Amino acid sequence: MLNILLIFEPFPGCLHQNGCDTGFGHGLAIELDKQGFNVLADVFVPDSVASLTEKLSPKATVFRLDITKQEDIDAAFKLVNEKTKVLHALVNNAGIAVAGHIDWTSMEDMRKVMDVNYFGHVAMTKKFLPLLIAKLDSRIVNICSVAGYLTLSSGSAYCASKYALESFSDCLRREMVPWGLRVSIIEPGFMRTPILESGPKTFEDLWSQLSSDVKERWGEDFLKAGFDTIKHNPLYKYAENPMKVVRNLQHAVMNTVPCIRYRPGWQSSLVFFPISHLPTWIVDWIFSKLDKSPHAPAGVSQQLKD
Numbered sequence: 060m061l062n063i064l065l066i067f068e069p070f071p072g073c074l075h076q077n078g079c080d081t082g083f084g085h086g087l088a089i090e091l092d093k094q095g096f097n098v099l100a101d102v103f104v105p106d107s108v109a110s111l112t113e114k115l116s117p118k119a120t121v122f123r124l125d126i127t128k129q130e131d132i133d134a135a136f137k138l139v140n141e142k143t144k145v146l147h148a149l150v151n152n153a154g155i156a157v158a159g160h161i162d163w164t165s166m167e168d169m170r171k172v173m174d175v176n177y178f179g180h181v182a183m184t185k186k187f188l189p190l191l192i193a194k195l196d197s198r199i200v201n202i203c204s205v206a207g208y209l210t211l212s213s214g215s216a217y218c219a220s221k222y223a224l225e226s227f228s229d230c231l232r233r234e235m236v237p238w239g240l241r242v243s244i245i246e247p248g249f250m251r252t253p254i255l256e257s258g259p260k261t262f263e264d265l266w267s268q269l270s271s272d273v274k275e276r277w278g279e280d281f282l283k284a285g286f287d288t289i290k291h292n293p294l295y296k297y298a299e300n301p302m303k304v305v306r307n308l309q310h311a312v313m314n315t316v317p318c319i320r321y322r323p324g325w326q327s328s329l330v331f332f333p334i335s336h337l338p339t340w341i342v343d344w345i346f347s348k349l350d351k352s353p354h355a356p357a358g359v360s361q362q363l364k365d
Contacts (some may be wrong), residue, residue, distance in 0.1 A: 083202060083252065084152040085111065086305040091312065092119050096147075099139055101126075103153070126153055126179030136186050146190040148198040148312045151180040156254050157216045158289050159265070162273055163282075169216045176220035181227060195239035200311045201228045202245045202304070205322075205331035209342075212350045213289050232319065243311040243318060248326025249298040278357025288350060299324040 088100045092115045100115075101124035102108055112121045122138060125131045139146070155175050157168045184199060191197040206214055207221035225244060232242035265286050266274070274282070307321040322328040334342060355363075 083250075083301055083304045083308065084150070086302060087150065087152075087308045087312075088119070089114055090305060090309060092116050094313075096312075097143070099142065101135060126183055127174045129182060132182055132186050139187070140190065144190065145193045146187060146197060147194075148200060149184065149187050149191060150200045150202070150308065150312070151183060152202045153179060154202065154254060156214075158213050160213055160277075160285065161215045162276070163265070163269060164216055165268075169219075172216040173220050173223070176217070177223040177227070180224060184231065192235070192238040192240055196241065197239070198241045198243065198312060198317060199228075199231065200243045200245065200308060200317075202247075202308075203228070205246055205248050205327050207244075207246060209331050209335040212346050213285070241317050243321065245304060245307055245311070245321045245323065246327055246332075247299075247304050247323050248331055249292075249294045250301045250304060250324070251298045252301050276356065276358045278354070278360070280354040281352055281356045284352040284354050288352070294326060294330075297326075299326060 084100070088098050088111065092098045098115060098119040100111060100119065100121050102111060102121060103123065103125060105123055108121050108123055112119070115121065120138075120142065122135065123131075124135050153175060155172055157164060157172050180201060191199065201224055203225050204217075204221045206218040207225035210218045210222075228242055228244045235242060266279070266282065269282075277285075303323040307323045311317040311321065322332055334345065337345075
């Protein structure tokens, strides 16, 4: 029986699969368990251990893991290594998002996003690599994003982490050719998952998190307009069914010839990917129209008066 490690983590934000509390990882764990895989799934929220265990067969193993802590990763490896010496697949799914202009985003949030979305997956991959290359035709599947090939306004922290994971995945795929280890990248657009609910829920929440100099520099009117643009993005409104991602994940894990890249849904394949191939100045123009605010930053208005 093939062993799958799934990594799930709903940070305020899954075959070993990580990040299986909710979203893609949660759905994949259930689907692969139904099909007879030995699923080892990690979650971040303690309560998720019991809730996910109830939905899986007795042969599945669910445990808590914080992929930003090496001691947790070491403990997870020990647990998995006691159950099996060979892994068929590692699915790296854990992720968080922070939305907002660079000047609005704290260094703490920048580092937190990179720790979860990039360094955590690198650490998991390095730790479990010996179990994956113990046989030919094992797989690593990294859930990236359209934000890994097209930078979106107000997404500096998230996009940087996804660009990093894309590059890491490409390098890993080429280095693992002698071992027969296949590496796939999933690049979804906006999907109906809890990560869309992350970040400030109201303008007041955003305003309260900013320093006084940022508030003075940008002004309440511009900040409110920027917040409304983020929260009312039409692509959020038409977010797609996450099962499209789960189906791609299943293909990457189970197919004899998995794809290098998957772009599930119309947003990724028909909107973001074509835009990413346009000249940079055209992409900048498109985003300038989408992000246009009816208000100038307070600092700019003051300069015009002086």
